[in-house]
Amino acid sequence: MRNLLIFILVLIAIWWVRRALRNMRSGGSADEGRGARRARGSQPEAILACRQCGLHVPESEGVRDGDAFYCCEEHRRQAAGR
Numbered sequence: 001m002r003n004l005l006i007f008i009l010v011l012i013a014i015w016w017v018r019r020a021l022r023n024m025r026s027g028g029s030a031d032e033g034r035g036a037r038r039a040r041g042s043q044p045e046a047i048l049a050c051r052q053c054g055l056h057v058p059e060s061e062g063v064r065d066g067d068a069f070y071c072c073e074e075h076r077r078q079a080a081g082r
């Protein structure tokens with residue numbers, strides 16, 4: 001009976017250690033992910049002027065049309081219509 005208890009305790013210990021190792025590994029990868037995100041976030045985003053109205057907008061918020069850049073889809077269409 002005592003041996004069984006020790007056996008169970010050992011199983012629990014192994015399970016706990018494996019879980020801790022897995023947490024450590026996943027935690028490490030999460031840190032890597034955060035670091036990558038931070039690196040991406042720290043990258044200066046280009047602020048471009050709209051060709052139609054001259055408004056300066058971050059590149060990701062505007063619309064690109066070849067070499068031209070517009071603050072919104074509407075201005076891209078207006079410029080194309082001209």
Ligand SMILES: [Zn+2]
Pocket residue numbers: 050051052053054055070071072075
């Ligand atoms: Zn515009």
